[in-house]
Structure formats: C-alpha cells, structure tokens
Amino acid sequence: MIVLSIDSASKVATAALLEDNNLIAEYTINNKLEHSTLVMDMVDKLLKDSNLDIDDVDGFVVSKGPGSFTGLRIGMATVKGLSLGSSKPYISISSLDALAYSLVNFDGIICPIMDALRSSVYTCLYKGNSGKLEKLIDYSALELDELIETLKEKGEKVIFTGDAVNKHKEYLLEKLPNASFAPNHLSIIRASSLGELGLQMLLNNEKDDINSSPFYLKKPQAQRELEKRLALKNEDSL
Structure with missing residues (x-):
C-alpha cells in the first residue's frame, strides 16, 4: 500500500510518501511560508520526483490537530479533496x-x-x-x-x-x-511518522468519514472573544 501523508498543523509543512515498510520520499519546510500555497506544490513535487502519479496512491493521512487553526484547515481540506477526487480513503491522526x-x-x-x-x-x-x-x-x-x-x-x-x-x-x-x-x-512533526501510523490504520480498514473535522482542543481566538463579549452583554442586560 502506498500512502501520502501531509501535516500543516504548525509552522512546519511536511509531506511524505510511504509504501508498506519503506519511506519513498519526504519533504519538510520550516521557514514560515504560507501553507496554502505550499502544500500542493510539495505533493506535486513528491509524486514527480518519485515517478508516481496520484492514481498510484492507495490512501491519504493528515494531521487533525491540535495546532494552528488555519494550518489544520488547509491540511484537512487538501486531503479531503485528494480523497474525493481519487475515491481513495483517508485517515486523520493527532499531531501529538x-x-x-x-x-x-x-x-x-x-x-x-x-x-x-x-x-x-x-x-x-x-x-x-x-x-x-x-x-x-x-x-x-x-x-x-x-x-x-x-x-x-x-x-x-x-x-x-x-x-x-x-x-x-x-x-x-x-x-x-x-x-x-x-x-x-x-522536535518537529514528520510526515513520515504520521504516515507510518496512518498506514497501519488504513491496512486495518480504518478510515475517516468525509465530514470529519480538525481537533482543536481550544476554540479559535475569535470565537472565544465573541463568546466573552456575548457573556458581558448578557450580564449587562440582567
């Protein structure tokens, strides 16, 4: 089984291709580039340099968090798109x-x-x-x-x-x-580690539903601030 794993939960962007017990290729970039423009370029380069096509991939693995709210959404959306487009399963794994x-x-x-x-x-x-x-x-x-x-x-x-x-x-x-x-x-998340964990789960026929969502642990800052303002407003109205 060949799996493509992606992590964008933190400042690091990383992607890897694994086949059974072998790591085919892995790219990791840790210089604060925009993940939204970086992740798919990494995937394209991984496949090209490994002489593979997206149709050769049997499943996908993505980090579900915790981590950056924006980064997690980018990674999850990318993998969901690849999974839907190829009709191949995906699974999400905790960044921790x-x-x-x-x-x-x-x-x-x-x-x-x-x-x-x-x-x-x-x-x-x-x-x-x-x-x-x-x-x-x-x-x-x-x-x-x-x-x-x-x-x-x-x-x-x-x-x-x-x-x-x-x-x-x-x-x-x-x-x-x-x-x-x-x-x-x-001390950074490695897509190869993520991929090893996910590959074993996919081999056991475990997979995510397409409606699965990132695992934040904390609410986004904007939501916390909105809830705080609403709470204060309700107190003032009492």
Missing part, C-alpha cells in the same frame, strides 16, 4: 501522536508539547510498548505548571519534543532537572 511516535523507543514517558500561546501547551503523555504508543493521559491543553506537576507525580524519566520545547526548555529544566529533550530534527 505523530510527534511522540518519532520517539517510540524511548524508555520512559514521551511528552510532546505544542505551543498553545502564553504559558500553556497542547500535550499528551505516552509510553512506547513494542513499537506502539500507549497514552497515559488524554489530549489536553494545560498550563505548563499543571503539566510539570503531573509529570512529578508520575516520577519517571521523561523526554520532551515539539515546537514549544525551545520556548520553555529553561523552565522545564529548572523544575525537572533530569528531563531529556529530543534532537531538533525530531
């Missing part, structure tokens, strides 16, 4: 799962952290078990101190990965001096 899977052989807790602005992060805790991920907590948007307390309670060694590492590394080391950190090339 993809980050953690790159470190699946770590002997301890794997903790991806994605920037959720201010001092909060999108996160989940995992342990690797025979090449598979086991979740220890559910996907969450937590204040950094909440996450640190949870990890202290677990009392195990931990490795951090994700785009929030550089922002919070000094503070994490202050509070968790024995913490480890993934190398830079594994």
